[in-house]
Amino acid sequence: MGKVRVSVALASYNGERYIREQIESILANLKEEDEIVVSDDGSKDNTLAFLQEYQKGKISIRILKGPGKGIKKNFENALKHCRGEYIFLSDQDDVWTRDKVERVLPYLLEGNYTLVNHDARVMDGKLKKEIMPSFFEYRGSAPGFWKNYIKNRYMGCCMAFHRKLLSRALPIPEEIEMHDQWIGLINHIAGNKSLFLKEPLVLYRRHEKNVSDFTHGTVPVMIKKRLILAKALLCQGILKKH
Numbered sequence: 001m002g003k004v005r006v007s008v009a010l011a012s013y014n015g016e017r018y019i020r021e022q023i024e025s026i027l028a029n030l031k032e033e034d035e036i037v038v039s040d041d042g043s044k045d046n047t048l049a050f051l052q053e054y055q056k057g058k059i060s061i062r063i064l065k066g067p068g069k070g071i072k073k074n075f076e077n078a079l080k081h082c083r084g085e086y087i088f089l090s091d092q093d094d095v096w097t098r099d100k101v102e103r104v105l106p107y108l109l110e111g112n113y114t115l116v117n118h119d120a121r122v123m124d125g126k127l128k129k130e131i132m133p134s135f136f137e138y139r140g141s142a143p144g145f146w147k148n149y150i151k152n153r154y155m156g157c158c159m160a161f162h163r164k165l166l167s168r169a170l171p172i173p174e175e176i177e178m179h180d181q182w183i184g185l186i187n188h189i190a191g192n193k194s195l196f197l198k199e200p201l202v203l204y205r206r207h208e209k210n211v212s213d214f215t216h217g218t219v220p221v222m223i224k225k226r227l228i229l230a231k232a233l234l235c236q237g238i239l240k241k242h
Contacts (some may be wrong), residue, residue: 002043002202004060006034006101007084011066011074015092016045023054023061024096024097029101032058039078043067047092072179075156075174088160089180094128100201103158107195114192115161115184117141118155125207134200137150141196145188148181150225156180158202160188173197173232177225185233 008026012019019220026036038051040063048063057060066074066082079087087099088107100118107113119141123133132138141153148154169186172179187194 004084007082007089008036009078010038010090012092013041015047018093019158027098035060035079039066041074089156091157091163095203113195115194118197119200120202120204143194152181154180154184
């Protein structure tokens with residue numbers, strides 16, 4: 001098999017309700033030299049059956065057994081098996097615009113940026129009602145280590161990055177809150193540039209089973225989470241080098 005250009009790392013778990021629509025939107029963005037790597041954390045519905053149907057197509061879809069340790073480790077498992085030079089993260093329940101890869105990839109190919117985080121339109125569960133036209137505007141999204149350490153503006157489903165980042169980002173510590181913030185901060189610490197692309201290239205679906213939350217909780221909870229994150233960075237000898 002030739003060199004893989006783009007790998008899409010997708011973490012799934014009981015996603016039958018939305019995963020068909022997401023997979024089809026991803027496939028519409030990919031070429032034959034690309035791949036989708038799915039780590040499934042023990043789905044008990046029809047998720048795996050749906051995914052296996054798409055394995056008959058021209059674009060490689062590899063399905064892995066997840067570690068059963070939650071979303072961070074499920075994504076880590078997918079990332080460890082990605083072969084592409086450029087990696088896009090994907091949730092199981094959103095929808096990509098048809099030009100997402102086309103709009104993001106040039107920034108990574110040019111070599112000026114190691115990571116791209118683009119905007120998203122926040123939609124209801126049926127993708128009928130727009131909740132927010134811009135996640136960036138709501139979150140005040142912008143690059144910068146301390147800005148994103150204090151309040152995470154990274155959004156996993158909107159991230160793409162060069163594979164060289166994996167050597168520093170993996171393993172993802174179990175004790176931290178989310179994988180997207182970790183990857184974004186590691187990119188800053190490594191001295192690389194992050195681009196916050198002000199284009200909504202994902203329809204981000206909000207429904208009753210979303211794993212992530214828009215809020216940080218109370219101030220004491222937020223402080224505790226940031227202390228845990230700082231400890232994880234220090235344990236890997238990362239924060240003291242920043």
